[in-house]
Amino acid sequence: MNTDFEKELRQLTIFQNEIKKLQTGQIDIVTKLNESKFVLQELKLLPKTAKVYQLVGPTLLEVTLNEAKENVENRLDLLGKEEKKTLEIIKETQQKHDKKKNELIAFQRKLMQPKNVPKKK
């Protein structure tokens, strides 16, 4: 019985670690998202005659304002989708984790009961 309990406990800790990793990944995505929103805001404030350059590797390329806006908007879309995905995965793993926890608690109660029964007799 005890080894089964240990196995379940290990599963629980695995779930916890997964959730932590996903949450840190989520924080990264959110910061990138905020940065891109900020860039888009700045680009919108620019007059149409402004020159915009994009750093691609070691080269600085001139891009049109519309191209730059499209670029950033696409990036925002992708990041938003990624964020939703990771949120869903976090929810799922959290549900699995809570289920395991309840199972473990029920398991613990079962382990405790046989000790109580002889006293009642």
Next chain:
Amino acid sequence: MTNKSSFDLNNLNPLQLNSLKEQISSEYQKYRQSYTQLLEIKSLYSNTLFSLESLQPENLNQPILAPLTESLYLPGKLTNVKSVLTDIGTNFFVERSVEDAQEYFKRQTKIVEEKAQEVLKTMKQNEESLKAVNTVLERKVYQQQKKFVGQQQQQQQQQKSLKKIKKINKPFKKKNLFF
């Protein structure tokens, strides 16, 4: 983030209060980190504003030392005092006039200042909740200690009374024999 408002601190035992305390202080550290980061960014912006001031039309063709690497500089002449490239993030740069760039950096410093003030607010709230947790924790520990001391005293009294009863019981046995 803080779930403290949803339950009463008094319902927690000292162990739980301790873990809550650790949680709050780690949050505080994080807030402090972001606050110092924001202040650094703010000073960076003020430095850029300062260097932008030297890009005046009267400084055209002045000799400058242009950095090639961190320790290698090239002598040159200042040829462009009208436009600069400003980094707006995610590898995008915008060419602006010196005045526009100055305005841009002033705007940025405002935004960063506002964010820093927000972080400061949450830090203060954090401090207050930490104080509250600490006072409840101290009170509980004091109560526990009092209980413990009281229990010890009770035990000592019980032992004393037991000894007295033993002393009284012994002579009674002898008297019964006579009756």
